[in-house]
Amino acid sequence: MDEKGVFTVSELTGYIKGALTSDPALCRLWVRGEISNLTNHSSGHRFFTVKDEKSQLPCVMFRSNSRRLRFELEAGMKVILFGDIDVFERDGRYQFMVMDVRTDGTGELYRAFEQRKAKLAAEGLFDAAHKRKLPGFPSKIGVVTSPTGAVIRDILNVVRRRFPVHIVVAPAIVQGEFAKDSIVRSIGLLNRTDVDVIIIARGGGSLEDLWAFNEEAVVRAVYGSRIPVISAVGHETDYTLADFAADYRAPTPSAAAELVVPDRDEVAVQLSSSGLRLAADMKHCIRNHEHDLVQLSRTVELGNLLTMIKKNRERLSRDGLACHKSMQSRLVLLRTGFKARTGRLDAVSPIGTLRRGYSISLRMPEESLISRCADASQGDQVDIIVQDGKIRCNVRETRTETPWKN
Amino acid sequence: MEELTYEQALEELERIVAELEQGQLSLEDSLSKFERGIALVRLCDRKLKSAEMKVEKLIEEQGSLKTEPFED
Numbered sequence: 001m002d003e004k005g006v007f008t009v010s011e012l013t014g015y016i017k018g019a020l021t022s023d024p025a026l027c028r029l030w031v032r033g034e035i036s037n038l039t040n041h042s043s044g045h046r047f048f049t050v051k052d053e054k055s056q057l058p059c060v061m062f063r064s065n066s067r068r069l070r071f072e073l074e075a076g077m078k079v080i081l082f083g084d085i086d087v088f089e090r091d092g093r094y095q096f097m098v099m100d101v102r103t104d105g106t107g108e109l110y111r112a113f114e115q116r117k118a119k120l121a122a123e124g125l126f127d128a129a130h131k132r133k134l135p136g137f138p139s140k141i142g143v144v145t146s147p148t149g150a151v152i153r154d155i156l157n158v159v160r161r162r163f164p165v166h167i168v169v170a171p172a173i174v175q176g177e178f179a180k181d182s183i184v185r186s187i188g189l190l191n192r193t194d195v196d197v198i199i200i201a202r203g204g205g206s207l208e209d210l211w212a213f214n215e216e217a218v219v220r221a222v223y224g225s226r227i228p229v230i231s232a233v234g235h236e237t238d239y240t241l242a243d244f245a246a247d248y249r250a251p252t253p254s255a256a257a258e259l260v261v262p263d264r265d266e267v268a269v270q271l272s273s274s275g276l277r278l279a280a281d282m283k284h285c286i287r288n289h290e291h292d293l294v295q296l297s298r299t300v301e302l303g304n305l306l307t308m309i310k311k312n313r314e315r316l317s318r319d320g321l322a323c324h325k326s327m328q329s330r331l332v333l334l335r336t337g338f339k340a341r342t343g344r345l346d347a348v349s350p351i352g353t354l355r356r357g358y359s360i361s362l363r364m365p366e367e368s369l370i371s372r373c374a375d376a377s378q379g380d381q382v383d384i385i386v387q388d389g390k391i392r393c394n395v396r397e398t399r400t401e402t403p404w405k406n
Numbered sequence: 407m408e409e410l411t412y413e414q415a416l417e418e419l420e421r422i423v424a425e426l427e428q429g430q431l432s433l434e435d436s437l438s439k440f441e442r443g444i445a446l447v448r449l450c451d452r453k454l455k456s457a458e459m460k461v462e463k464l465i466e467e468q469g470s471l472k473t474e475p476f477e478d
Binding site: 135136137139142147156159160163164165166167168169170171186189190192193264267268271274275277278281282284285286288289 | 411412413416419420422423426427429431433436437440443444447450451454457458459460461462463464466471473476
């Protein structure tokens with residue numbers, strides 16, 4: 001100040017700054033408005049204005065604060081800002097130094113979810129073409145989940161009941177700030193083993209609880225996994241970005257286990273059925289060839305007889321007979337051989353199957369095995385073989401439907 | 407044959423059954439396919455019956471992977 005009490009510009013500005021920044025009402029406050037004039041400076045500092053119908057307020061958010069943002073600021077966004085009033089002396093302007101931004105309303109995380117979903121979808125991380133089929137009969141299953149709690153217990157119980165196999169658990173933290181790195185690491189570890197499929201599982205929770213499975217790093221790890229991934233995160237209606245990137249999504253961890261291992265009993269029945277078809281086919285095959293051989297032996301016998309009839313009658317009939325006899329003994333050998341083999345086949349499967357209530361249907365009179373609708377038609381006679389005999393039936397109609405198989 | 411996985415054995419069995427059903431093979435070939443088929447049925451049956459639960463925990467120590475029994 002000079003002698004007559006006149007301020008310099010800097011002095012006055014400094015005074016104003018002091019007055020505003022020392023006022024407790026202007027520190028650490030929340031202000032609500034709509035974003036406009038947004039510039040994203042290359043330095044990472046954000047400059048924008050927040051306004052309402054009558055006024056506007058210049059804002060700055062330094063990089064140290066803006067890099068913690070979970071979503072991008074957009075013009076027109078309705079926000080609630082937290083920060084301090086300050087004075088930028090060089091420009092003679094007051095401004096609001098923003099430390100935190102919330103979207104106005106409950107939508108902050110959902111907004112981030114939608115933005116990230118769009119971004120990653122555009123990169124092709126959710127494309128159906130990239131998804132692989134799960135192996136039909138895995139011998140080793142990897143699981144990424146918390147090592148304690150209901151989720152891993154449920155998965156183990158389902159596998160134990162359905163088709164016990166080798167399970168490798170890669171324990172992970174599934175919630176909180178350390179979850180993202182933990183999940184990524186566990187997926188990476190399992191990719192270095194020889195498991196056939198990976199289940200990623202977590203129980204139900206809020207969007208915040210499940211947030212780790214929306215982190216970009218986790219989504220990329222799921223997409224980039226060499227081994228097929230099935231994800232089961234949250235409840236049936238919860239969808240995380242990891243679910244979209246996975247090869248398969250299950251509504252619950254138990255459902256994931258059911259999708260990954262077949263049911264042992266169902267598989268045993270299919271095996272029995274294949275064995276029976278094998279035997280039935282072989283029987284037909286032998287019958288067809290028997291017929292041909294009998295014909296052939298007669299033809300040969302006759303042919304021999306006719307061409308050699310002039311030379312030596314006795315020798316002719318002896319040769320012919322010998323030929324016929326050798327054919328016959330070959331047939332006998334084939335028949336006994338086959339009986340021995342079918343005897344062994346009986347030992348392998350079907351009787352236990354019949355006792356459990358399954359039956360075998362044969363079309364008569366050929367005794368051909370019926371395993372699909374096309375094998376029988378209306379009016380056919382069918383014998384249904386059950387454990388204590390057979391039930392003779394006529395076919396009313398056949399109807400093709402998809403049964404219970406997965 | 408023991409090195410076949412269950413999936414591989416089942417696929418081969420299905421192929422053999424389909425071939426035999428077509429009925430174009432000679433008797434010799436049919437018989438040998440049939441024998442192979444029976445062997446595959448037996449193998450699958452053995453694998454089904456011997457399926458066993460084994461649960462391990464995967465850990466990394468100094469860059470190399472190890473497994474430990476998993477305690478629930």
